[in-house]
Amino acid sequence: MSHKRIPKRRAAIAAGGAVALGAAAILLPNANASQDGGTSDDAATAPRTLKAADASDLASQLAGLLGDAFAGSYYDAGEQQLVVNVVPGDNNRVIVEAKKAGADVREVANSMAELRTGAQTLKSEATVPGTSWALDPRTNKILVTADSTVTGADWDRLESTVEDLGAGMATIKKSEGTFRTFVSGGDAVFGGGARCSLGFNVTAGDGSPAFLTAGHCGVADDQWSDAQAGQPIATVDQAVFPGEGDFALVRYDDPATEAPSEVNLGDRSVQISRASKATVGQQVFRMGSTTGLANGRVLGLDATVNYPEGTVTGLIQTDVCAEPGDSGGPLFTQDGLAIGLTSGGSGDCAVGGETFFQPVTTALEAVGATLGGDADAGAGDRAGGQVGEEAGGQAGEEAGADDQAGGAEGGDGEAVGGGDQAGDGDAGAGDAGDGTGYAGADGTGLTG
Template sequence: MSHKRIPKRKAAIAAGSVVALGAAAILLPHANASQDGTSADGAPRTMKATDASDLASRLQGLLGQAFAGSYYDAAAQQLVVNVISGDNNNVVVQAKKAGAKVREVGNSLAALKAGAQTLKAKATIPGTAWAVDPKTDQLAVTADSTVTGADWDRLTSTVKSLGDGMATVKRSSGTFKTLVSGGDAIFAQVQGGTVRCSLGFNVTASDGSPAFLTAGHCGVAAKQWSDSETGQPIATVDQATFPGNDFSLVKYDDPNTQAASEVNTGEGQAVQIARPADATVGEQVFRMGSTTGLHDGTVTGLDATVNFQSETDPNGVDTVTGLIQTDVCAEAGDSGGSLFTQDGSAVGMTSGGSGDCTNGGETFFQPVTTALQATGATLGDGGAGAGAGDQNGSADPSASAGDQAGGGDAVGGGGTADPSGTAGDGTDDQSGAGQSGAGAGHRSGAGHGSSSLTRTH
């Protein structure tokens, strides 16, 4: 039987993201390739962020309890590894010989994790978040604008109880919320209207069928999904987890569906997604979303806990743990979109955050590696792996900008967008939060070309 290819105008669901917005500048070039072997003189060696992540994992096993976290120094292109003061000098020497920059710190990972457990027990308040910050060797605690009065006092007193030098608290001007309908738009019909989310990455399910990953709160909200607001369902939720984690595995209904493993960055360009990768604090990452397009930033924390106001219980909290914290901006309409690196590593899917792309803020992402491990899926093409355009994955040069695969139907924070759409003309927020805004417009993308990236500011 011949494989079914996704029609060109239906390719919104075939790629990880949609067209970037605004004027673009050329992205910084790749970091220098990592050197092979160890550093004979113990001097830190330069490496890419992905190589730094691999080295950090190896050193964590080597150092054991002495390991107190690590981060990537992007300016120096070096891995910085924290070790507990006074620990065995032999393991420190080994870490240096492996090429890492070693610094002694006072707080162990065990102590920081214990502090996080205290925060969980005593300060699980809607609008709060915390994560280990290896750069400061402390817990970075954030409170959004809704945390006031007795809640603020409770949070700050809990942080103080942890002891000096264990945690810092900062304010966020926005409100922590799940961010809906980013990336390539997917739709579901539920009682009360249409919900929107976005596709994160195409994968192959454990039974070999084509599927994709998206946010867990999307899979909990609806079972069947379409690639157009009024179209018939083309994919069905197989697994969904929220709260706790925030990921869903959604299988294409047609087992012959071919979906490219790539992120469409607009301007005729796409990034091929070849592998999953764990995030590293300090590395540069990119996020795609239909509201704000392509934006970049830095990973600022790992294993983050976020306490969202419950969308079903006015007095409840939806707590999600194990998230990646970044300073990449996002807005309503960017949820579920792809977080990735320039070299084609899939890192995460947008869960939620606060702030906007005018004033900045914090955004949290579900790690792709966690979702893959939990679902048994593997990253890559569904089906035979045809890319956008023609069967070998290259762009169809004769196709018009609106027809080229992977362009996607981009939707805004509050409105499903078509060429004649107006602000606020669209479906409700998936989360039920009632946010609304201008539709992003029907952003038909150009054909996929090289793997270089652009970014907007």
């Protein structure tokens, strides 16, 4: 049976194949080597220039190395460096090791334990629908957000709780939108009158093909189709929502279904090499059945969101836009790493807002599934070269026509990869030097 492809409309993306990111794995062993090959003490302790994915891997290693001294980390995209927070104490040795590993180490006031205790206080005293909080290592504080529905006594309660935590522990801001899950009727994957987006194809614990999507999609209906009012192609196996996450494992009904680890581009695809944890400051891309491609950065981790349906914990907070129907769609990096599944948020792709994502690593562990492998290993390479010439321009035209953006001027486009060219007015800039082309649903062209 041919593999099931979920149609994506309005935008196309491409990446130049699966990138095996092993650099971070050797950063610690080679910490004494400077970037230019020297071995001076100054060079050995200077912060290293890192790709975001390498910084994420290094952050995970340093979290274990530093123990209780570790107070979070984030990626400084401008300097291309990993910044690691540590609390003062008898930890000079591990700080030296962190610096040798290439991190920019800074001392902060709040430990991870103190921040998590503060988050627990918010949960027990200020769990109000329309609120969220996440750990923000850039400020070393808890970022508390209230949507437009939080008013009167609820706002007073939230504000009072934040004030009691202290100015050095938490900040609070208002969002113009309303927190909601992004389920809607329309196209993509359908079930129970709702529309969602397929996240990532995976292999279930028993070896059968399946996919991940949002948990609030999984609890909406047991069976899902790839066409509105079509025959079911997959059945929900596990779903979590609300509670400790927003994810579902959906098994393809036909065990012979080919489900390669890739993001579907319609007539071509992009290889997803593996799952990775998010890093604050990291640039990420989201694909959804309503709005196509959007991009932004990770703002916070361990986010708690109080949706009208209930509280969800352990999410990733970003400034990537999304709209109803995008739920469950993949969040990933330009290097082909799976990061998250679209959960919900506020705003839309016209005004922006906050969007929350279920970490893929947590979902995979919970359902016992695996992502990645050697299926269609060359697909990304083939797609990269072709789409760099075709899909960037074509999708930019299509997206521009849909949104009256006409490709805009590259608008909020950010150059990625080696080409350093962001949308040039033709919305796709399809002649990417290395074959990597990203085109957003708002007409923004990103080329590598």
